[in-house]
Amino acid sequence: MLELALRHRFPGPDGFSLDIDLALPTPGVTAIFGPSGCGKSTVLAAVAGLLRPQAGRIALDGRVLFDAARRLEVPAERRRCAVVFQDARLFPHLSVAGNLRYGLRRAPSGAIGPGFAEVVSLLGIEGLLSRRPAGLSGGEKQRVALGRALLCRPQLLLMDEPLAALDAPRKAELLPFLARLRDALRVPVLYVTHALDEVDHLADTLVLLQAGRVLASGGVEALSARTDLPLLLDRRDAGVVLFCTVLAHEPGRGLSRLGFAGGELLVPLQPGAAGSALRVRVRARDVAVATEAPRGLSVQNMLRAVLEAIEPGRPHEVTLRLRVGPSTLLSRVTSDAVGRLGLAPGMPLWALVKSVAFSPGPGRREEVEA
Structure with a gap:
C-alpha cells in the first residue's frame, strides 16, 4: 500500500x-x-x-x-x-x-x-x-x-x-x-x-x-459511472468504462462479440484472442434510448435497461443513468427528449449503441472507446 x-x-x-x-x-x-x-x-x-x-x-x-x-x-x-x-x-x-x-x-x-x-x-x-x-x-x-x-x-x-x-x-x-x-x-x-x-x-x-x-x-x-463528479461528467468524452471479455470473433462480419456483466456488445473486429480481457468506454453522447423494442434499425447493440435517474446537465441537456443488469450506462439526451418520451425513474428502456461508435483497441485490457 x-x-x-x-x-x-x-x-x-x-x-x-x-x-x-x-x-x-x-x-x-x-x-x-x-x-x-x-x-x-x-x-x-x-x-x-x-x-x-x-x-x-x-x-x-x-x-x-x-x-x-x-x-x-x-x-x-x-x-x-x-x-x-x-x-x-x-x-x-x-x-x-x-x-x-x-x-x-x-x-x-x-x-x-x-x-x-x-x-x-x-x-x-x-x-x-x-x-x-x-x-x-x-x-x-x-x-x-x-x-x-x-x-x-x-x-x-x-x-x-x-x-x-x-x-x-x-x-x-x-x-x-x-x-x-x-x-x-x-x-x-x-x-x-x-x-x-x-x-x-x-x-x-x-x-x-x-x-x-x-x-x-x-x-x-466505479468512478466513471458516477454522475456527481463534474470533473468527469462535464467532458465531451464522459461515459462509463466496462470491463469486458472477448467472447468470439466474426471475421466475415468484421465484428467481435464482447461480454460484460449485464450483456453483450458487438464492436469492430478486435485483435485479442477469445477469452482475453479488455476495457470498453461507452460515451454518454453515443447512447440513445427507446421506450419500445426498436425494429428495422442498423444499430446492433440494443440492451434492456432500467432508467435509474435523470441528472441535470448542460443547458437543455440531461444525463440518464441506466441500469443494465449489474452494470451502469450513461446516456446524454436533450431535456426535450425526456418530456417527449415521458421518461421517469423506474421505466424499462432499451439502450442503443452503434457498433461503429467503437474503435478497435489493441492488446489485453485495452480501451475500446465508444
Missing part, C-alpha cells in the same frame, strides 16, 4: 496549497487525474523526494519514506522510486544500450527485477540499441526512458505525464507497451495525467484531484 498524507503551501498571497490523504493499493497502476495546476506533479515530486512537504507522511508497503512529525526523510536516491518525465531526459552521448545499462548500474545490489533482455523485449526496442537519442522518435525516446527506469529495479515507478509531449500516432504506439509492462512486471505505478484515454487504458485505481484536494478515489469502472 502507498500511504500519502501531504500538506504543503507554496508562498505568496495566492500560493497553491496541497492537502491530501490517500491509501492506494499496490501493486497496480494508480492514475492521478485532473486539470493543469491541480497539484498532480506536486504529489509526484513529494513521493520522489524532490519536494519536502511542510507536513505529512509517505510510506510504501510499510517502509516510511517521509514523516514530518518524526523529522524522517529518506533521500531521493535511496527511495527506490524511478521517475519518467514528459521529456525522456536521455543522455545524448550514450547509445540506447548505454542509457539502459546506466539504469541497470543504478539498481541496488541484489535487487530483484527485470533483466536487460526482458525489458528490451517487452518494449520492442531490439532494433534501437546501437542508435543515439537524437535519431529516435518521441515515442521511441519514451520507451527507452521507461526501460532505463525499470532497469533501476524500482519499488515504485513514477510517471509524470509521459505521453503529453507526443502526437496522437506516437501516443497510440506507446500505450500498448505501457499496458504490457503493467501486466508483465506488476511494478506499482503512480501515473500523473490529464488525459482520460490514458486512464482508461492503464489505471486500476483513479484519484481525481482538483485545486489540491481529492474529489474522489477508487476503481476506474
